[in-house]
Amino acid sequence: MLTPENTVIGFIGIGVMGKSMASHLLNAGFPVVVYSRTKEKATDLLEKGATWAGNPQDAAEKAQVIFTIVGYPKDVEEVYFGEDGLIAHAKAGSYLIDMTTSAPSLAKEIYEAAKKKGIQAIDAPVSGGDVGAKEAKLSIMAGGEREAFDAVRPILEHLGTNIVYQGEAGAGQHTKACNQIAIASNMIGVCEAIIYAEKAGLNPDTVLKSISTGAAGSWSLSNLAPRMLNGNFEPGFYIKHFIKDMKIALDEAEQMGMDAPGLSLAKSLYEKLAAKGEENSGTQALYKYWKN
Structure with missing residues (x-):
C-alpha cells in the first residue's frame, strides 16, 4: 500500500x-x-x-x-x-x-x-x-x-x-475529450444567455438565481457566469489550453468519422479571442466575444 x-x-x-x-x-x-x-x-x-x-x-x-x-x-x-x-x-x-x-x-x-x-x-x-x-x-x-x-x-x-x-x-484522455466537448457548447450557451439578459434590460444576477438551479443548470453557469458579471477573467483554465483540448477532441472525432459542429464553432470563437490577446485569460472570457 x-x-x-x-x-x-x-x-x-x-x-x-x-x-x-x-x-x-x-x-x-x-x-x-x-x-x-x-x-x-x-x-x-x-x-x-x-x-x-x-x-x-x-x-x-x-x-x-x-x-x-x-x-x-x-x-x-x-x-x-x-x-x-x-x-x-x-x-x-x-x-x-x-x-x-x-x-x-x-x-x-x-x-x-x-x-x-x-x-x-x-x-x-x-x-x-x-x-x-x-x-x-x-x-x-x-x-x-x-x-x-x-x-x-x-x-x-x-x-x-x-x-x-x-x-x-487512453480511456482517461478520451473521457476528458467528452468533458471538453460538453463544456465547449455549454460555454456558448452560458454567454449568450447572459448577453440576452443584459440586452433585455434584466438584472443578470437575478436571472442566474432563476436559471442556475433549473434544467439549464451547469457548473459553468454557477461558477463562471458570476465571474463574467464581475469582470473577473483570471484563468481557472487558460483559453490557450482549452483551444488545445478542443483541437485534440476534433482530431479524434475526425479519425472516428464524427462531425462535431458545436465543438468546431466553440473552437473558432475562442481562436478569435486568442488572436485579440486573450489566450491567457480564463475560459469565461468568451463573454467578451459579444462585448467587444
Missing part, C-alpha cells in the same frame, strides 16, 4: 491547478519532490516542505509515484521521452500519472514504453478548474491497468472526489 511512510511523490508542473494539488499531497503527509520550468512558481510549496528537483530525471530518481500536469502534448512528450525524461529514469515498480489533457494516442505510447521497463503509466486528466483543485474536489478520469489504478486511488482521493476508472490506456 502506498502511504506517506513509504512513498515519495514527484510532482511536475506547478501551474494554476498543479500548485494546489501538490499542496494537498504535502498536507496529507507525503514527502513531495517538485519540478517546474520556473522555480519561482514552487516557492510556496518549498516553504511548506517540498523538495526541489532540478529536472524530471531528478524527480524520477527520488519518487515512487510521479504526477505530471503540464501544458501541451509536446510538453508531455518532453517530460516523458526527453533525455532527462521519466521513461528513461523512473524506477521499476513506480507509477507515472499524467493529469495533463493530452492525446489518447500519446497516453497509449507512454503506457507501452513504461510497461517495457516495469513501470505503470496511468492517464488521469482532471476537470474542475482552479476551484476544484483548491478544494480537492476534482473529477479524475483514469485509463491504464485496473490494478495500477486501484493502487494509486488512495492518493488520488487527496485530489478529487469523483474518481472513475474508465478503461485501458
Whole structure:
C-alpha cells in the first residue's frame, strides 16, 4: 500500500491547478519532490516542505509515484521521452500519472514504453478548474491497468472526489475529450444567455438565481457566469489550453468519422479571442466575444 511512510511523490508542473494539488499531497503527509520550468512558481510549496528537483530525471530518481500536469502534448512528450525524461529514469515498480489533457494516442505510447521497463503509466486528466483543485474536489478520469489504478486511488482521493476508472490506456484522455466537448457548447450557451439578459434590460444576477438551479443548470453557469458579471477573467483554465483540448477532441472525432459542429464553432470563437490577446485569460472570457 502506498502511504506517506513509504512513498515519495514527484510532482511536475506547478501551474494554476498543479500548485494546489501538490499542496494537498504535502498536507496529507507525503514527502513531495517538485519540478517546474520556473522555480519561482514552487516557492510556496518549498516553504511548506517540498523538495526541489532540478529536472524530471531528478524527480524520477527520488519518487515512487510521479504526477505530471503540464501544458501541451509536446510538453508531455518532453517530460516523458526527453533525455532527462521519466521513461528513461523512473524506477521499476513506480507509477507515472499524467493529469495533463493530452492525446489518447500519446497516453497509449507512454503506457507501452513504461510497461517495457516495469513501470505503470496511468492517464488521469482532471476537470474542475482552479476551484476544484483548491478544494480537492476534482473529477479524475483514469485509463491504464485496473490494478495500477486501484493502487494509486488512495492518493488520488487527496485530489478529487469523483474518481472513475474508465478503461485501458487512453480511456482517461478520451473521457476528458467528452468533458471538453460538453463544456465547449455549454460555454456558448452560458454567454449568450447572459448577453440576452443584459440586452433585455434584466438584472443578470437575478436571472442566474432563476436559471442556475433549473434544467439549464451547469457548473459553468454557477461558477463562471458570476465571474463574467464581475469582470473577473483570471484563468481557472487558460483559453490557450482549452483551444488545445478542443483541437485534440476534433482530431479524434475526425479519425472516428464524427462531425462535431458545436465543438468546431466553440473552437473558432475562442481562436478569435486568442488572436485579440486573450489566450491567457480564463475560459469565461468568451463573454467578451459579444462585448467587444
